[in-house]
Amino acid sequence: xxxxxxxxxxxxxxxxxNVTLSCEQNLNHDAMYWYRQDPGxxxxxxxxxxxxxxxxxxxxxxxxxVSREKKESFPLTVTSAQKNPTAFYLCASSRNRDxxxxxxxxTRLTVx
Amino acid sequence: xxxxxQPDIHITVSEGASLELRCNYSYGATPYLFWYVQSPGQGLQxxxxxxxxxxxxxxxxxxxxxxxxxxxxxxxxxxxxHWSDAAxxxxxxxxxxxxxFGTGTSLTVIP
Numbered sequence: 556x557x558x559x560x561x562x563x564x565x566x567x568x569x570x571x572x573n574v575t576l577s578c579e580q581n582l583n584h585d586a587m588y589w590y591r592q593d594p595g596x597x598x599x600x601x602x603x604x605x606x607x608x609x610x611x612x613x614x615x616x617x618x619x620x621v622s623r624e625k626k627e628s629f630p631l632t633v634t635s636a637q638k639n640p641t642a643f644y645l646c647a648s649s650r651n652r653d654x655x656x657x658x659x660x661x662t663r664l665t666v667x
Numbered sequence: 668x669x670x671x672x673q674p675d676i677h678i679t680v681s682e683g684a685s686l687e688l689r690c691n692y693s694y695g696a697t698p699y700l701f702w703y704v705q706s707p708g709q710g711l712q713x714x715x716x717x718x719x720x721x722x723x724x725x726x727x728x729x730x731x732x733x734x735x736x737x738x739x740x741x742x743x744x745x746x747x748x749h750w751s752d753a754a755x756x757x758x759x760x761x762x763x764x765x766x767x768f769g770t771g772t773s774l775t776v777i778p
Contacts, residue, residue: 597770645710655701658710
């Protein structure tokens with residue numbers, strides 16, 4: 556079955572370390588997205604990519620980086636510059652806005 | 668600017684009672700509207716979507732939503748709530764290839 560796979564489900568890192576979250580889709584979707592979710596704040600867009608080798612900053616891109624070398628993959632790196640990285644991270648993909656998003660099951664990152 | 672408002676942060680209903688979750692949007696053109704549900708620690712699952720045509724749309728799990736252009740609303744309803752419906756619900760507006768999400772409504776179902 557097609558879908559989006561995020562790994563790992565839980566991730567623990569020490570403060571000051573960079574960490575990369577994986578997102579892979581086999582839906583043949585062109586667009587992929589990263590959202591951050593904090594309690595009471597809904598979903599906030601970090602980065603999005605509409606085609607391979609191109610991506611755009613979202614509302615809260617500072618302290619994050621992404622790459623889109625393959626259509627299927629859109630990894631997110633949380634850098635040491637991100638002041639408050641502990642959160643639930645969701646990856647999504649879409650063919651276009653007509654079809655809505657398909658979401659992964661999320662990665663919960665805890666920085667200690 | 669586009670925006671989505673879910674005025675109810677938290678709703679509690681009794682099992683078997685009816686449910687309505689409110690969603691208002693601000694968008695200049697014809698909106699593409701969506702409702703998603705999220706169980707704790709999980710991703711979001713699409714419940715239903717509106718593109719055009721019939722303003723009452725049916726979704727999965729017995730949910731429906733009605734688009735009212737005059738009120739800029741897209742409220743989600745279910746006639747009889749089940750305990751398994753307890754979750755977080757998000758309304759979203761699609762524009763271009765981006766989506767704007769509301770801040771969510773948390774639903775608690777009591778026996």
